[in-house]
Amino acid sequence: MKGNKDFIDNMNPFFKIIMLTIITIIGSTDFLPFVSGTLIISGLVIAHLFSSLSYKEVLYSVRAFIIMSVGFMNIILLTRLLSNQDLELLRILGLGFRIILISIYSTIFVKTTDPTEFVMALIKYFKVPAKFGYSFLTAYRFLPTFKDEMEIIKHAHQVRGIEESRNPLIQVWNSKRYIIPMLATAVRKGIRISVAMETRAFGKYETRTYYRSLSLNKQEAIGSLLYLLYIAAIITVFSINGLTNFTLIYG
Amino acid sequence: MLRIKDLSLAFPEQGKVFNNISFNVRKNTITLLSGNSGVGKSSLLMCIARVIPNIIEGEIKGEIIYKNANIADKGIDSISGSIGYMFQDPDSQLCSFTVEDEIAFGLENLNIDPNQMDDIIDRALDLTGIRHLRMRNLNQLSGGEKQKVALSSILALDPEFIIMDEPTANLDPKSTREIVDLIRKLRDEMGKTILIVEHKVKEIMDIVDDVIEIYEDGALNIEKDEFFKSYLVKSKLPVKSKKSLEENPVIKVENLSFSYDKDREILKDINFSLYEGEMVAIIGPNGAGKSTLTKLLIGLMEPCKGRILIKNKDISEMSPKDIGKSLGLIFQNPEHQFIKMTVEKEMALGLELGGASQEEVSNKVDYYLNLFNLSSQKNMNPFALSQGQKRRLSTASMMINGQPILILDEPTYGQDRENLQELLNLLYDINNRGVSILMITHDMDLVENSCDRYIYLEGGQVKHCGIVDDNFKDNLEREIMAYEGE
Known part of the structure; x- marks a missing residue:
């Protein structure tokens, strides 16, 4: 398996976008935990075998979502228990698993996809206008800068004697203080970047060429198709046995 | 190469910035644009690059004659690729993630054949001496290296005329010297024409051919030696008497x-x-x-x-x-x-x-x-x-x-x-x-x-x-x- 360790990393984002969309649809529509649970385990195994990511890395990245969904599940169970309602354990598990499912596949997508190729795929295959694609790309590039800036501004305010409340709701309310300096920087950066792009002929012609070639590779197509068939098989088998909320109608 | 004729600029909220600015920039020279703080030097550069009024709103009157054509009423796309524009913040002028993607960006916009891009990218990186950084991620580069990437991405488009707004402002002395040497090389070896605003006058005075001083109501082509002499005196920082206090x-x-x-x-x-x-x-x-x-x-x-x-x-x-x-x-x-x-x-x-x-x-x-x-x-x-x-x-x-x-x-x-x-x-x-x-x-x-x-x-x-x-x-x-x- 060693030779395939970068298979998902090098895969055309087109296939990964399709896969993520299908997983999101399944996660949003199936309320029972069986398909989600199976796909969570399959996703982790596939990522471990065919990408540069390890189980540990993926699970660590989605730890907040895992904690959140376990928290949700416990709170709902406790409330139902205290109010003497039916526990509906499967549905509650389903809710938690769906959050974990979507977060795991999204993490694998984000961590194995080059943002430039992602934008190229959006423009090339999904016909997103280049202007929107590159706006997304530049905004994405500046996210870490904005995060650093937010921390500096918060610290600058604290050093001046402004105390941060421990109440998260008040923290959100108070964050408006940071918005003006953040906006001032964002607007300035936005103007400069559009100046840098437009003076380098961005938008000068209706068409543009691409330095990186993005093609639909046969091996990647077969790999993606196999996984889609696997998903379809799981849904079919689980549905036949009543383990999903999809109804299969026989002739 | 460039002729500015009776150029005036006003912003919708702040009002008038400058009036009746006229000067010429000779081909294959380095021209320093000088003037007091707030007089509108950067705004003038943005007018020439058509950033004003295309991206930043502003009312322009007068003529900007570039290669015998008045571009004052033309859009930014009329000169993009032909006039390069470099500014001081290295981070805000880079729009992709890797060095080669950044250089390729302008070429892609000009519909250059992707098969030719590898050679053009190498050539542009060679000009600034950073070919070894080609595969590097932009976030891993120092300020000086980023500035060289920004310059390479402009040079890849082979503009005849390059506008620079304080290109060394955030750089250390070594990177500043390297950028100044590069600017000299652009004129001497590549035949480029450069119009530059720069506060580090001491560092660039040796390579400047002409100095234009702009005022609120006009511009003057001034004798450069005289200018540098008085600028150095005027810009001298106040000196503090030194102390040796190694006690508490x-x-x-x-x-x-x-x-x-x-x-x-x-x-x-x-x-x-x-x-x-x-x-x-x-x-x-x-x-x-x-x-x-x-x-x-x-x-x-x-x-x-x-x-x-x-x-x-x-x-x-x-x-x-x-x-x-x-x-x-x-x-x-x-x-x-x-x-x-x-x-x-x-x-x-x-x-x-x-x-x-x-x-x-x-x-x-x-x-x-x-x-x-x-x-x-x-x-x-x-x-x-x-x-x-x-x-x-x-x-x-x-x-x-x-x-x-x-x-x-x-x-x-x-x-x-x-x-x-x-x-x-x-x-x-x-x-x-x-x-x-x-x-x-x-x-x-x-x-x-x-x-x-x-x-x-x-x-x-x-x-x-x-x-x-x-x-x-x-x-x-x-x-x-x-x-x-x-």
Whole structure:
């Protein structure tokens, strides 16, 4: 398996976008935990075998979502228990698993996809206008800068004697203080970047060429198709046995 | 090559910027655009690059004749690719993630055949001497390297005319020299024409052919030797008499190390002190670890090893509020610390939070408004001030509680010489009242004129420290060369 360790990393984002969309649809529509649970385990195994990511890395990245969904599940169970309602354990598990499912596949997508190729795929295959694609790309590039800036501004305010409340709701309310300096920087950066792009002929012609070639590779197509068939098989088998909320109608 | 004829510019809100500007730029020359702070030099460059009015709204009258055609009423796409535009902030002019993608960006926009791009990218990187960085991620590059990438991405399009707005403003002396050499090469070896705004006049005076001075109501082509002579006198920073005060340490940094991850140590075993009443500079090239050290010194991050003592108290045991009581922190970007909506309220904030009486607040604010020359701006929004005023306000509002120590992160950031002179005089005044000052900078003139001692940081280590005397620059250069030789 060693030779395939970068298979998902090098895969055309087109296939990964399709896969993520299908997983999101399944996660949003199936309320029972069986398909989600199976796909969570399959996703982790596939990522471990065919990408540069390890189980540990993926699970660590989605730890907040895992904690959140376990928290949700416990709170709902406790409330139902205290109010003497039916526990509906499967549905509650389903809710938690769906959050974990979507977060795991999204993490694998984000961590194995080059943002430039992602934008190229959006423009090339999904016909997103280049202007929107590159706006997304530049905004994405500046996210870490904005995060650093937010921390500096918060610290600058604290050093001046402004105390941060421990109440998260008040923290959100108070964050408006940071918005003006953040906006001032964002607007300035936005103007400069559009100046840098437009003076380098961005938008000068209706068409543009691409330095990186993005093609639909046969091996990647077969790999993606196999996984889609696997998903379809799981849904079919689980549905036949009543383990999903999809109804299969026989002739 | 370029002829500006009776050009006037007005912004919708601020009104008139300049009037009746006329001058010529000769082909294959380097022309320096000079003028007082706020006269509209950058705006003029943006008019020529068609950024105004295409991206930034503004009303232009007059003619901009580029290669015999008036482009004053044309869009940005009429000149993009033919006129290159480079500005001071390296980060804000790069739009992709890797060096080669950045160079390819303009070529893609011009519909160049992808098969030809590899050669063009290599050629553009060779011109700036950074071919070895081709596969690197932009986030891993230093400021100087990013500026060279920005220049390569412009050169890949092979523009005949390049406009530069303070291209070395955020760079250390070595990177500045490299960029200046490159500009010379663009003219001498590639036949380019360059129009540049640059405050580091001393560094570029040898390569400039013409100087245009712009005023609010006109422009003059002035004799360059005469200009440089008077500019150097005019822009000389005020000098402080040097002191040797190694008695009571107010900041003590002991065995400080820091790393973001296991593989890369950013700071290694840093030791130094700031003594009471001193003015000390931490200097070093871009990427030496100065920013990380600053974040540790102000308590924004915690060290992996070692400690920082402020008046014998470990900073890791102090809350940000306590740190603020002991230190005045002047951040690189003054806007980061503005909270209130008027200059007066901004200054009063620290006193009010400290529990001062209404009368005390009012008296002190008036005194500081006067001291920092901000009285007539007291009702203005801090974000609406000029760069120099913003820096003065951030200094005043951080010092108003009478902290005994002041830390300044890159005090020259966004400041022209005039503003810097004003700020320095204020700092000397504060220092004479006993405030110890530590500044993080790469402006050697500033260090030479104002500091008692310097600490030279490179590769995350203190490589050299010493007193700032008449031989400071020579000594430092010798030390750096010895270090590079090792």
